Amino acid sequence: MQERRKFKKRFCKYCESKIDLIDYKDIAQLKFSLSERFKIMPRRLTGNCKHHQEMVTIAIKRARQTALIPYIVDRKNVVESPLDMIK
Numbered sequence: 001m002q003e004r005r006k007f008k009k010r011f012c013k014y015c016e017s018k019i020d021l022i023d024y025k026d027i028a029q030l031k032f033s034l035s036e037r038f039k040i041m042p043r044r045l046t047g048n049c050k051h052h053q054e055m056v057t058i059a060i061k062r063a064r065q066t067a068l069i070p071y072i073v074d075r076k077n078v079v080e081s082p083l084d085m086i087k
């Protein structure tokens, strides 16, 4: 029997677009790693490499402190696409 590949080959979105530095002010980049409730998506779901995931987490935490991204989202205020509310 031949070996089966259970998982699709994942790739890092940041590596693909060749981003060296993730800026906390650039929410468009951070969007890839944010869930709809502004949680940081784990690496196993996004497929980011370790190097970029660490940068993303730092950037997101900074963006939260500067109030670019909310810490929590109320249940009542949940919209289909909350990222549109930022802009």
Ligand SMILES: [Zn+2]
Pocket: 012, 013, 014, 015, 016, 048, 049, 050, 051, 052, 053
């Ligand atoms: Zn990467």
